[in-house]
Amino acid sequence: MSERTILVWFRNDLRVHDNEILLEATRKADKVLPVFCFDPFYFKQTETGGLKTGGFRTRFLIESVADLRNNLRALGAELIIRTGDPVEIIPQLAAEYQVNEVYHHREVAFEETAISEQVEAALWKTRLNLKHFIGHTLYHKEDLPFPIKDIPDSFAVFKKKVERDSNVRAVAATPEQISTPEITDAGELPTLQDLGLEAPYDDPRATMQFTGGETIALQYLNQYLTNKEPLNSKAARNPQIVAEVSSKLSPWLALGCISPRQVYWEVVEHERSNSHNNPLITELLWRDYFRFMFKKHGRKFFNSEGFKTEAPETGTNQDKLFKQWQTGNTGIPYVDAAMHELNATGYINNYSRQIVAGYLVRDLKVDWTRGAIYFEEKLIDYSPASNWGNWAFVAGVGNDPRDNRNFITRTAEELETKSAFIDTWLPVNETTAA
Structure with a gap:
């Protein structure tokens, strides 16, 4: 019997911890083929004359993909990196490595879902399935106390009902080892110049330098929880004080270098208390809410x-x-x-x-x-x-x-x-x- 190979298409889930598609692929397949595409669509000039993705975020993305590759290598795997349209690249790699199925995390905004649909259609022509997973939220969609169409248009009502009637799932285990097919051309990381951007200038007035990647995200979360004022303190509930002591985890959350669930359980473990009133958990709930509202209103x-x-x-x-x-x-x-x-x-x-x-x-x-x-x-x-x-x-x-x-x-x-x-x-x- 031939080996079963699953292609894991990374997008905004650049981590090996609490990554359900990566864990599921290692359990269901003999070989896993991790892939990331730098899609030129995201680095083009917009109709308004600006860039769709500026230099700071692009640099952060490149750093995050580099860190993902290093973390996969530590598990015995390799990340294939390509620059181009995933609608062409994913089916090509699937054919080249005799892939049996493709996994990815479902997105919610129309541009991202359109790309998924185009990749799915291209794969379907070759009789391959694109399997969708839900992995960007604190609360799983299936665990909400109401269907998406009935999500309250008030965040306060949403928060109250979810915290009362739902639970945050445990984080997914991290694979101990990942086997990849023999890869002949893993590809190189593009530079900012390759993507048509200039390197951003690091202003010395900035109070923090953001570096992409799961490794830094985990280190930063630990440092933040260890050194800061307790999240449920009276001062931390003052909006303007919260602005000054905010977690600044959002860049890593946006690219999925760290998952909302992992942040939540780290907070719970750190404080060993009811976390519902913590500003950081409320931040995560707002992120959930907007994603679910996008599912509702499109x-x-x-x-x-x-x-x-x-x-x-x-x-x-x-x-x-x-x-x-x-x-x-x-x-x-x-x-x-x-x-x-x-x-x-x-x-x-x-x-x-x-x-x-x-x-x-x-x-x-x-x-x-x-x-x-x-x-x-x-x-x-x-x-x-x-x-x-x-x-x-x-x-x-x-x-x-x-x-x-x-x-x-x-x-x-x-x-x-x-x-x-x-x-x-x-x-x-x-x-x-x-």
Whole structure:
């Protein structure tokens, strides 16, 4: 009897811990073929003139894929890396290595699901099955106390019902060893230049340097839980304090370098207490909520009216006002400093995101989708559901905006800032400038 081979198509699940498809493949097949594709679709220029994926996030992705390859090698496996359209690459590799089935994690946003459907159709022509797994959420879809179509449009109601009636599943075991077929050409990691991007400049004013990969993610989570103020302390429940001491795990969560379930159980083990009131767990629940809402409402999140009846009011001079916001030249210190920081580092905390988004929508009356597209390019931790769901939420055309009333209590004009990014000046030394 010939050996059974399963191709594991990695996308936003760049880890070996708590990775159900990897574990299932090792149990169901003699050989596992791990594959990652750098799809040119994500590195193109958009219709608005920006990039779909900016330099900071692309560098973080390359680092994460490199770390995944190293971690797979430690288990005796190898990661095949290709640059190109997965609709062509996955079937080609499946034929070359006589693959019996392909595994991948299901996505929720329309662009990502469209790619999956195209790969599935291409595989089906060769009589191969693309098996879908659910692995990006804290709570499994099948464990929710309601079907997707009946998910409450209020996060507060969702949180209460899920925490009362559902349980977080245990993490999946890590394979002890993985056998791959004999691979003749594993492929090289592309550089930023290969993908058509310039290397980003690391601004010394940044309070944290994000490095991609599961190894760093696990180290950072341990350090965060060991050294920080208790997550359920009174101070940590203050929204503005939470903004300053936020976990900053989101870049690793966005690419699946670490799973929400693993974070949850690490928090529970660390604190040995009921974790429902912890800000970090609430963060994970918001991520779940937006993903499930994308399943419920689909492509509506990308429309100006969201899943409401009409779009927010917009004013004149859209281009001029958006440019002022984009470049941090609004004259509002908190907004300008936050936008300077975003442009210089690829990251701002969630509190700042709420403030700058609200200012663009409510004060400048600019179409909120322009802000969402800009965040898609700039944010190192971009994920479609969290980004577009949050922007629709702030714009009042997504989830119940009353859920935000206890978080954002002051307008942008009322906020002071001591940020080092209050000015656009960059402290560039002679070596960097050269």
